[in-house]
Amino acid sequence: MKRRWQLFWILEIALTMVLGYQIVTNPGSWISMLSGLLALLIGVKGHFWRTFWLTLGAILVAVGLFINPTVWIILFVGLVGALLALSGKHGARLPWQQKHYMAVHVAAATAKAGTRQRHPWFGDETIGKDTYEWDDINLIVAAGDTIIDLGNTLLPQGDSTIVIRKGLGKTRVLVPVGVGVMVDHSALAGTLSVDGKESGLHNQTVRQYSDDYDTASRRLHILTNVLVGDLEVLSV
Template sequence: MKRRWQLFWVLEIALLMVLGYQIVQNTASLIGVLTGACALLLGIKGHFWRAFWLTLGTILMVVGVFLIPTIWIILFVALIGALFAMSGKQGGRLPWLQKQYWAVRTKAPVPKAGCTTHHAWFGDEHIGGQTFEWDDINMTLIAGDTIIDLGNTLLPPGDSTIVVRKGLGKTRILIPVGVGVMVDHATLAGTLTINGTEHSLHNEAVKHYSDDYDTAARRVHILTNVIVGDLEVLSV
């Protein structure tokens, strides 16, 4: 959590620096900000038409700043940070802070006819309450924590695939011992943890193979793309 707040403040400061540079480069915005600052100064220091100068200065500065599109990105990032802060006080009730848990149990194969699976936008979905035939997992999520538990699953011989695309949040995948694993993970910021070994990533992609990948009768390919978040792969 501390690392996320550090990333938040670094991003906000960087965006503010970009905003300042763009204001200087934009003549209309610069005139508005400077004129507004002068009007505010007159309102604070002066004793006549004080309310007028303060109001005029505020309006000119707001208009000058909002001429730059970067301010909307700054406000959006600030909103996300405020929602995370509120979630800590409210017990983590925001939808993307809820857990998404997959506990896969298999049954005998049936003739294939194709299917369509609906996934939640956020990590508030519980899957695994019923027995179903193993099928590759392909999911997209805006934000939230996801747990995929294959610990009690008898995977079919050969290769199986898990694909996860996510905006924000942590993903944890539990793999049965004896199953070969290939992890192909890409993220802008986060950590990759494989059986306790942690790697910090910054706009990087990592491909990892387990020691028994070439000899294992059953193998799982894990393909993940996350904007900001952690991935943990653990043998159980």
């Protein structure tokens, strides 16, 4: 949680610097803000049409500020931070903090006619309530925690694949003992933990193999791409 708040303040400060640059380099923006500040000064110091000058100054400053697109990003990031703070204080969960649990089962092979499956943007989905044939997993999630449990299935001989693309959130993959694992993880910021061995990522891509990958009859390829989030792979 501490790292998330550090990232939040770094992002806000960086966006504020970008906003300052946009104001200085945009003639309409800085002229409007200077005029607004002058009107506010006249309204504070003077007694003639005080309300008019204060109102005009506030409007001009607001126009000069909000014509820059970065200010809307700053407000959005601030709103997300406020929601995270409130959810942590009161114990509530935001949509992207809800757990996304996948328990996979197997069934007899069926004809390959093709399938289509919709996934939520923000967590809170359970895949595997009903028995079905194992198939490779391909997920795109905007934000949220994801749990993929392969302990209830028998992976086929050869290679199987899990592909996950995510904006924000933690991902945990539970792999049966005896399955060779290859992890290819890319992240702007986060950590990678494979059977307890943890390493930090900062705009990096890491590829790791389990010790028994070359000799295992069943192998699992885990390919993940996230902006900010952790990946944990555990043998169960």
